[in-house]
Amino acid sequence: MAEVLIKNGILVTAEGERPADIQLSGGLISAIGPDLSPPAGAELLDAGGLLVMPGAVDAHTHLDLSVGPAHVSDGWLAGAVAAAFGGNTSVIEHPGFGPEGCPLDYQLRQYRAQAGEAAIDYGLHGVFQYWDPRLQAELAPLVAAGYSSFKAYLTYDGRLNDEGLLAALKALGAAGGLMTVHAENHAIVSHLAAELGLSAPGRASSHPGSRPDYAEALAIESAVALARAAGDAPLYIVHLSTAAGLEKLRAARRAGQRVWAETCPQYLLLTDDLYRGDFEEALKYVMAPPLRRPEDVEALWEGLLDGSISTVATDHCSFSWREKKERAGGNVFRCPGGIPGVETRLPLLYSEGVLRRGMSRSRFVELVSSAPARLFGLKNKGDLKVGHEADILVFDPNMKKRVRAAGLHQAVDYTPFENFELRGWPKTVFLRGRKIVDGERFTGEPGFGRFIARQPFSRQN
Ligand SMILES: [Zn+2]
Structure with a gap:
């Protein structure tokens, strides 16, 4: 070369x-x-x-994802090119759910085959969509093969309950893996969504109404406690979005627990007033967790600047606006969730963080490259050193x-950051x-x- x-x-x-x-x-x-x-x-x-x-590392992407009949616009080809223009040399993709009861390597094999056309380097997180003690034997070989982090959801159909999460944390920690968790309490979210789905499905604000900050805080608190019971298993909270959740994270870190969190540009730059205007326009911002209040935005910036939050990733998921509108059909609860962002993470964080809020450029590099590379085991990436x-x-x-x-x-036919200078x-x-x-x-x-x-x-x- x-x-x-x-x-x-x-x-x-x-x-x-x-x-x-x-x-x-x-x-x-x-x-x-x-x-x-x-x-x-x-x-x-x-x-x-x-x-x-160092080239940036986006530790949370869905470049290629289907949820039911909905499929993201990018795929690996366009997604990786967009990521490269965004300054990224690596992404770590979170695969979707596989068929019910499938082995842990099911999606990993599928994604490996599809990602062959990617123009930048990529890792894959595993995903637990159920827990069964038989899965334990699959973990050590997968970690050894380079799948050293997994994801568990605390909501959605593929969620783990407390018993499942505790067992999975323990088994994964023992195998040398890091558990990442989508932290929203399922009982609260499903209860409120059922109520609002009957009373106000045509109001976009029913979406954040069904996913309150206390659902995130409760899920973080319980995940942290389960990780502690699992012998201080390492835990990483994806897309932290609220001040209430951040408080739970801080308390756990103060107590010396091994827990880290990422947040995303959308939670640092956009707020929930975007759900209160035109219904179809608001569908652009349907994602889980939803956009939050200005107080939450301010708290997350504090968390980034004081070191409580360790990484900034995107949760890039490029369902088109057209598809969002068609599938919603007037009901916000039928809208596929997710927003694109893999190309705009660095300029957003630099403009708002470094230029407006006094973040050092070193901290910027730490958040977008070095910390994700270190936490997720990307050897010889995320730093400028001879031999890297x-x-x-x-x-x-x-x-x-x-x-x-x-x-x-x-x-994809829109960006949630249209017209940002x-x-x-x-x-x-x-x-x-x-x-x-x-x-x-x-x-x-x-x-x-x-x-x-x-x-x-x-x-x-
Ligand atoms: Zn995600």
Whole structure:
């Protein structure tokens, strides 16, 4: 593979920043230092004072997902290209549910086959959709094969009950895996959804009305307690969305428990007033958990800045607006949930976090790349070190662009961030030393993405 020398950049890692050159050879970072001279034949890139950071890792995507008859717009081909333009060199995909009673590797095998066309590297989380003691024997080989995290839902038909979650936490922890949890209490959500489904299905605000903050807080509190009973099994809360949930997380972390949380740009930048206007417009924002109140947004920013929240991922799920409207047919509870976001995570977090709220650039890199790489066992990714994979993002902190669905590469007919004026955009992206994004041009290739066999969960986290 060709050699590349990136000159005059400001290297930003989770530890700090410094001006330096960085050299890429054979797909790896081969040298870092001041005034490196280019080897013969190397491609020279003058970063001209732009930021050079490790390629971003989105630890929560649904690039390819069907729920019943509804299918996302992207698929691996468009989804991975959109992710690359968003500065990502890796995603970790959460597969959907498989057939009832299927073995744990059912979806993993299916997703591996489909992801063969991906243009960036990808890992896969496993998913528990029921618990049975017989599953225990499947875990160690799967973790050894690189599936070192799994997901459990506390709501939906494929949810685990308390007994199931405790047993799964214990078995997965023992096998060296990290459990990720969608934390909403099912009894509360299903009860309120049934009531509002009868009384006000045509009001978009019935959607957040059926998924209150206390349903999230209760689910986090119980997941944390079950993890504790399971011998302090490591636990990761996906898409944390409320101040009430954050308080439960903080209490557990203060008590020394091994629990981490991610939040998503939508919970940091959008609020639930979007459910109160036009019904069809509001369907764009139907997702679970729903958008929250301004107080929750403020609390989540505090949680990011004080270190309580460890990562920012997207939960990218590109059901089209057209499909949302058609399937809802006037009933918000029939609308497929999810929003696209894999391409806009970095500019949103940079503009709002770094430029408006005083987040350091190192913390930014930690949240979008280093922490997800470390927690999910992406060896030699998420940092700029000699010997690491040459996953490099050259980020222009001054580039201003207005977000338009038509100007993005996501294969979906809307973006929830339409018209956001953002400053700070990815400019050039290298995946294992190969340039895959060059300004407005995609220079990678379908199938260049590799499956990432992730390391077991490390106690060092
Ligand atoms: Zn998700």
